[in-house]
Amino acid sequence: MSKLFTGAxxxxxxxxxxxxxxxxxxxxxxVLPIYDExxxxxxxxxxxxxxxxxxxxxxxxxxxxxGKPGVVLVTSGPGATNVVTAxxxxxxxxxxxxxxxxxVPTHLIGTDAFQECDTTGITRPxxxxxxxxxxxxxxxxxMHEAFRVATxxxxxxxxxxxxxxxxxxxxxxxxxxxxxxxxxxxMNKFSHNEIDQLIKLIxxxxxxxxxxxxxxxxxxxxxxDTLKEFVRLIGFPITSTxxxxxxxxxxxxxxxxxxxxxGTYEANNAMHDCDLLINVGARFDDxxxxxxxxxxxxxxxxxxxxxxxxxxxxxxxxxxxxxxxNEVLKSVIKxxxxxxxxxxxxxxxxxxxxxxxxxxWRSKNSLGFINSEETIKPQHxxxxxxxxxxxxxxxxxxxxxxxxxxxxxxxxxxKPNRWxxxxxxxxxxxxxxxxxxxQIAHPDKLVIDIAGEASVLMTMQEMSTAVQYNLxxxxxxxxxxxxxxxxxxxxxxxxxxxxxxxxxxLPDFVKLAEAYGCKGIKVNKPDELDSKIKEMIDYNGxxxxxxxxxxxxxxxxxxxxxxxxxxxxLGPNDEKDNKITGKGKTLV
Amino acid sequence: MPNPKSxxxxxxxxGKSDTxxxxxxxxxxxGVLARVVGLFSGRGYNIESLAVAEIDAIKNISxxxxxxxxxxxxxxxxxxxxxxxxxxxKVADFKxxxxxxxxxxxxxxxxxxxxxxxxYCLKSCKLFNPVILDKSNKSVVIQITALRREIDKMSKKxxxxxxxxxxxxxAIAMTRGSEIFK
Numbered sequence: 001m002s003k004l005f006t007g008a009x010x011x012x013x014x015x016x017x018x019x020x021x022x023x024x025x026x027x028x029x030x031v032l033p034i035y036d037e038x039x040x041x042x043x044x045x046x047x048x049x050x051x052x053x054x055x056x057x058x059x060x061x062x063x064x065x066x067g068k069p070g071v072v073l074v075t076s077g078p079g080a081t082n083v084v085t086a087x088x089x090x091x092x093x094x095x096x097x098x099x100x101x102x103x104v105p106t107h108l109i110g111t112d113a114f115q116e117c118d119t120t121g122i123t124r125p126x127x128x129x130x131x132x133x134x135x136x137x138x139x140x141x142x143m144h145e146a147f148r149v150a151t152x153x154x155x156x157x158x159x160x161x162x163x164x165x166x167x168x169x170x171x172x173x174x175x176x177x178x179x180x181x182x183x184x185x186x187m188n189k190f191s192h193n194e195i196d197q198l199i200k201l202i203x204x205x206x207x208x209x210x211x212x213x214x215x216x217x218x219x220x221x222x223x224x225d226t227l228k229e230f231v232r233l234i235g236f237p238i239t240s241t242x243x244x245x246x247x248x249x250x251x252x253x254x255x256x257x258x259x260x261x262x263g264t265y266e267a268n269n270a271m272h273d274c275d276l277l278i279n280v281g282a283r284f285d286d287x288x289x290x291x292x293x294x295x296x297x298x299x300x301x302x303x304x305x306x307x308x309x310x311x312x313x314x315x316x317x318x319x320x321x322x323x324x325x326n327e328v329l330k331s332v333i334k335x336x337x338x339x340x341x342x343x344x345x346x347x348x349x350x351x352x353x354x355x356x357x358x359x360x361w362r363s364k365n366s367l368g369f370i371n372s373e374e375t376i377k378p379q380h381x382x383x384x385x386x387x388x389x390x391x392x393x394x395x396x397x398x399x400x401x402x403x404x405x406x407x408x409x410x411x412x413x414x415k416p417n418r419w420x421x422x423x424x425x426x427x428x429x430x431x432x433x434x435x436x437x438x439q440i441a442h443p444d445k446l447v448i449d450i451a452g453e454a455s456v457l458m459t460m461q462e463m464s465t466a467v468q469y470n471l472x473x474x475x476x477x478x479x480x481x482x483x484x485x486x487x488x489x490x491x492x493x494x495x496x497x498x499x500x501x502x503x504x505x506l507p508d509f510v511k512l513a514e515a516y517g518c519k520g521i522k523v524n525k526p527d528e529l530d531s532k533i534k535e536m537i538d539y540n541g542x543x544x545x546x547x548x549x550x551x552x553x554x555x556x557x558x559x560x561x562x563x564x565x566x567x568x569x570l571g572p573n574d575e576k577d578n579k580i581t582g583k584g585k586t587l588v
Numbered sequence: 589m590p591n592p593k594s595x596x597x598x599x600x601x602x603g604k605s606d607t608x609x610x611x612x613x614x615x616x617x618x619g620v621l622a623r624v625v626g627l628f629s630g631r632g633y634n635i636e637s638l639a640v641a642e643i644d645a646i647k648n649i650s651x652x653x654x655x656x657x658x659x660x661x662x663x664x665x666x667x668x669x670x671x672x673x674x675x676x677x678k679v680a681d682f683k684x685x686x687x688x689x690x691x692x693x694x695x696x697x698x699x700x701x702x703x704x705x706x707x708y709c710l711k712s713c714k715l716f717n718p719v720i721l722d723k724s725n726k727s728v729v730i731q732i733t734a735l736r737r738e739i740d741k742m743s744k745k746x747x748x749x750x751x752x753x754x755x756x757x758x759a760i761a762m763t764r765g766s767e768i769f770k
Contacts, residue, residue, distance in 0.1 A: 129674040309668035
């Protein structure tokens with residue numbers, strides 16, 4: 001008979017077999033046996049957070065920046081409910097997480113025991129799958145299955161709920177089955193015929209655009225290389241969603257910027273006027289499409305996605321290719337290169353007029369803003385941060401709001417996995433703990449959270465985590481004293497009734513930084529900005545950077561609600577050219 | 589009039605809705621019904637009726653039959669979302685009008701009244717394979733199998749004839765001929 005292990009030992013054996021190096025967690029009564037076992041497994045390091053939501057976001061940052069699944073360990077009841085926000089966030093943005101939660105002993109389940117909650121019930125709609133392990137014999141199988149579900153197909157979070165008596169109970173351990181790659185559901189089912197159809201569309205297109213999303217990032221760094229090869233081969237303009245930034249170099253001439261509600265003028269107009277739209281690993285989110293009826297009305301639409309349920313969910317497409325982005329693009333490239341019918345050159349001629357049009361749009365300089373010598377403009381701050389950090393491999397996380405959009409617009413990403421932001425769920429408080437996770441995965445790299453002062457206060461306690469593990473994360477706070485995006489909407493849509501969007505009593509961020517044992521830097525003059533940013537970068541330790549910016553700045557360009565892509569509001573530069581009059585504003 | 593102050597786009601015109609019967613094969617494990625039903629409620633799909641029972645005790649497979657209405661796009665989403673659930677093995681769907689598929693509901697009707705009323709009820713049920721499951725001097729329990737609308741009609745008709753209680757299943761479905769659901 002083989003050796004028997006306790007449930008807690010089995011959990012760690014599974015983690016070891018899945019090559020897990022870090023767990024983000026917080027102990028509590030119902031997971032104590034697992035925490036007790038931690039000391040016997042030196043290859044696994046536990047990162048103690050200050051709130052379970054922080055554990056979840058840190059694991060997301062870890063996963064998104066490293067491509068490996070993030071592992072979270074929390075206790076029953078409040079531990080599990082606190083992690084729900086992070087699980088939902090990961091579900092929306094397709095981040096692979098494995099969350100292990102403790103549960104009250106099986107005989108107490110359903111009795112309203114201390115720190116009991118229906119964890120699997122609560123997390124059912126925000127995980128790909130979850131399990132309540134009621135029999136120790138199932139534990140190793142369930143744990144391996146959890147990693148498989150989280151990381152295959154369209155990635156996402158899973159949860160394994162383990163009652164305390166199961167953690168003590170003993171059973172055999174079974175190793176994970178070695179499975180063929182790309183197994184299970186929703187894999188590469190595309191045919192040569194579909195690829196040929198796509199190539200036909202590509203060769204006929206006169207006004208094409210490639211629209212990429214987070215799927216390219218999730219497909220791995222190789223997918224980004226393949227995408228680059230594909231886009232350079234066909235010479236098409238390429239735009240990206242918020243999540244897809246970095247898959248294609250942001251400073252490349254073929255890249256026409258982010259699209260969507262706060263996307264560039266050229267990207268949104270190209271989406272509207274194109275005759276061929278190739279969606280690669282994006283999901284036609286409502287922040288992207290604007291008014292559905294008038295979304296890209298003249299185009300043939302192609303959708304490449306690993307998740308069949310993403311296809312035709314919002315926008316009906318003419319050609320759907322279900323498969324891993326990298327695999328699909330590789331076979332497209334292969335087939336294009338095989339046919340030596342001069343497609344490469346003739347096609348680029350076909351679209352030269354289209355490029356002229358795009359250059360015209362581009363000349364609008366829709367990301368432009370009126371800079372000031374008196375106050376720091378937030379866009380300027382992000383631009384300076386970019387200029388001063390672009391020479392090193394920098395990882396950026398963000399919170400949610402105006403600063404997030406400015407970061408997306410003005411910080412240029414040239415590599416995948418360098419940009420971590422909460423896109424789908426829009427979770428304020430994501431960036432700081434995510435930066436913790438990113439720094440854990442990349443200890444020697446520069447990790448900056450571009451933050452807003454309102455968002456960052458939601459998970460500020462994780463600074464304590466950063467200090468504990470000597471993580472030199474930089475919290476770059478664009479402090480405008482408002483919930484900026486809320487204020488902007490109120491200005492444009494609610495007659496400047498700034499209801500509850502101003503924070504009257506903000507902490508002194510420098511003192512706050514010092515209280516946590518890290519460095520605080522404050523700047524409010526444009527001419528000091530560069531030197532202070534350099535000071536932040538050069539400091540070997542965590543920094544809170546309080547960048548006091550113009551509180552009334554709005555994030556432009558912007559597609560107003562219910563409007564198609566070609567009816568954008570441009571910034572104040574354009575306002576002078578009569579683009580939006582007072583009347584136009586009330587119509588927003 | 590759409591609300592112009594929304595941060596979201598206005599709804600587009602919904603297409604024509606059809607009634608579909610969706611058959612789902614699932615692992616018979618704890619919480620699986622909650623997953624399926626939660627998917628419907630969470631995404632705003634409606635359930636007209638639902639029938640579920642284990643059909644293979646060795647492989648632990650249950651068969652869920654759901655009657656739902658939706659536009660073709662919604663029905664497609666329902667199928668694709670169901671297929672993403674881990675315990676779901678396969679999903680079949682067909683329109684209610686589909687001639688190749690049988691679908692039936694069962695109802696138990698309790699009639700309380702005199703002989704005349706009871707006989708009237710039995711006669712009325714004749715077309716729907718009536719089986720008398722229980723009989724006393726003053727009452728009878730009749731089992732009928734029929735289409736949903738037929739049972740609707742019957743229970744309306746028999747209300748005045750002593751029908752005091754109705755219990756009915758959701759619809760279940762089976763293909764005609766030698767074919768099976770794929």
